[in-house]
Amino acid sequence: MKDLKFDTKAIREGYRTTQEQEHSEAIFLTSSFVFDSAEQAANRFSKEEPGNIYARFTNPTVDAFEKKLAALEDADACVATSSGMAAIFASIMALVESGDHIVASRNMFGTSIVLLNTIVSKFNVDISYVDLGDLSQWQDAVQDNTKLFLLETPSNPLGEVVDITALSKISKANNILLAVDNAILSPALQNPIKLGADVVIHSATKYIDGQGRCLAGAVLASEAIIEKVSAFTRSTGPSLSAFNAWIVLKGLDTLSLRMKAH
Template sequence: MANSVKNDSPIPVADISGAELETIAVRAGVHRTHELEHSEAIFPTSSFVFNSAAEAAARFSGEAEGNIYSRFTNPTVQMFEERIAAMECGERAVATASGMAAILSTCMALLQQGDHVVCSRSVFGTTNVFFEKYMAKFGIETTFVDLTDMDQWRSAVGDNTRMLFLETPSNPLCEIADITLLAGIAHEHDALLVVDNCFCTPALQRPLLLGADIVIHSATKYLDGQGRCVGGVVVGKNQQMEEVFGFLRSAGPTMSPFNAWVFLKGLETLCLRMKAHSESALDIAKWLSSKASVEAVFYTGLETHAQHELAKQQQSGFGGVLSFRIKGGKEEAWKFIDGTQFLSITANLGDTKSTITHPATTTHGRLSDESKMRSGITDNLIRVSVGLESVEDIKKDLQLGFVAAGLS
C-alpha cells in the first residue's frame, strides 16, 4: 500500500507560464495527488475532513487554505477554474452550475438596487428575459440597445450605469461588437464591460485582452463540445471574482466535480475543434449564400458580412454557428427543419453533432413579438451549429430540408 499523504497538499506539474494557448488548454490547472495520476482526478465528495477542530475553524474563517465543502471548494472544480482563467488571460475564474447561473452570480454579486445595466438586445433569449423580468424585481433597470450602434450605447449610459452586457458574435444573427470601443465607453462611466464569449471561446477570441472586465461562458456549449454536461464560468480580476465567489458560496449555484472533470477534458481539444468547426461553417455559409431560396446568411466569416473586417481584427476564427433566412415563413422553416435527417433538432450548440433549431419558437420563444422584430428574430430564420461531421454530408442533409420546404 502506498504511504498516506494528505490530498490537500497536491503535487503541481511543471510551470507552463508563457506557453501557447494549445498547451495551456491541455496542461494548465493540473494538480496531482500522492497517487501521481496522469489524468485529472475527480473528487466526488460533499465535504472534506480536518485534522483537528482548530484546523476546521482556521479554514472556515479563511485564516488557512484548504477544502471545506464542495459547494464552494472542490479540487476538480478548481482545476477547471484555473485552466479556463489561464486560457482567457484572467486572474481568476468561478465555475457555476450553468451559463445562466454564471450571469445570475455575476449580477447578484456586482449589482444592487438602483443600478442600471445597458444590454444588447441581440442576446440569448433567456438572457433578455433574465434582465427584463427578474433583475427588475430587485430594482435593477436594464436598457436594451442595438449591439452594433455605438451611439445607442453611449446615449443609454447614465450616472447609475454599472454594467454593459453583450454577446459577440451574437445569438443567432452573428453580429459583432467592437469590444475595445465598448470597454472605453464603460470605463468612462466606471462601469464594467461583461462579454458572453460562448460563440468564440478563448480559442478564437479573448475579450479581456481587448479591454473587457469579465468574460462569461456557458460551458455547456463549446467548452464541453460533446453535449454531455451543463455548466458555466465567470472569468475576470480577483476583486470582482471574489465577490462572485462569495455569492456562489452563499447561494449555491455550484458546478459538480464530475461536470468540471468533463469540461477539463473538453478544453484539451477546444483549439482543434474550434478550427474544424470554423472551417466547416464557412464552407456551408458560402454554399447557403449561393441558394436562390435563401434570403440572407448570417456568418462573420463571409466577406459580405457587414462587420467582417472587425471580426478579423478581434477574432482568430469565425466559429461554428450560422443562421439564415429562407423564403417563406414559419411553416416553411419548420418543414425545412423536419426535413433534415441526421441534424439534431435541439436548441443546444457547440456540439460535435450538428444541430438545427428555429430561434423564434425555441431559444427566443419567450420574447414578445416586438422584441423579436427589433432583434431580427423572424419566422423564416433558422440557426445551425455546424458539427464535426463531413461537410458534404451536412450539405446533403440541409438539401433535404430545402426539398421538404418546397424550396429546392
C-alpha cells in the same frame, strides 16, 4: 505558464497530480472534506488557512477547471457555475445593487433577456437595451447610475458582433464594468479581457464541452470581482459538480482543435 502557447496551456495548466500520479485529472466526488483538527476547521472557515471545506465552496476538480480556463482567457481568477445562465445571474447579482442601471444588448440569448426582464428587474435594477454593434446607442444609454454593460459577441443565435475594444473605451470613460459572454467563440478564438472587457462569462455547455454531455458555466475577471461573484455562489449554491467539471476539463484539452475544425 503565461508564456506558453494556447494548446500547451489547455493540456498542462491548472492541475496538480495527487500522490497516485494519475495521468488524467482525478474526479473528487465528495460533498465535504475532513480536517486534521477542530482548529484547522476553524481556520479554514475563517479563511485564515487555505483548503477545502464543502463542495459548494470549493472542490479540487472544479478548481482545476477554473485555473485552466483562467489561463486560457488571460484572467486573474475564475469561478465555475452549474450552467451558463447561473454564471450570468451570479455576475449580475454580484456587480449591481438596487437602484443601479444596466445597459444590455437586445441581441442576447433569449433566456438572458427573460432573466433581466423577469428576475433582475425585481431587485429595483433598471435595464436599457441597445443594438449590439451601434456604439452611439451604448454611449447614449449611459446614466449616472449605470454600473454594467452586458453583451454577447458574437450573439446567440444571430451571430452579430461589436468592437469590444471600442466599447471598452466608452465603459471605462464612464466607470462602468463591461461583461462579455464569450460562449460562442471561446478563448480559442477570442479573449475579451485582452480587448478591454472586465468580465468574461461562459456557458461551457456549448463549445468548451462541445459534445452535449453536461451543463456548466464560468465567470472570469480580476481577483476583486471574482471574490464578489464567489461570495454570491457560496451562499446561493449554483456550484459546478466535480463530475461536470471533469467533463469540461476534458473539453478544454481539445478545444483549440475543435474550434479550428469548425
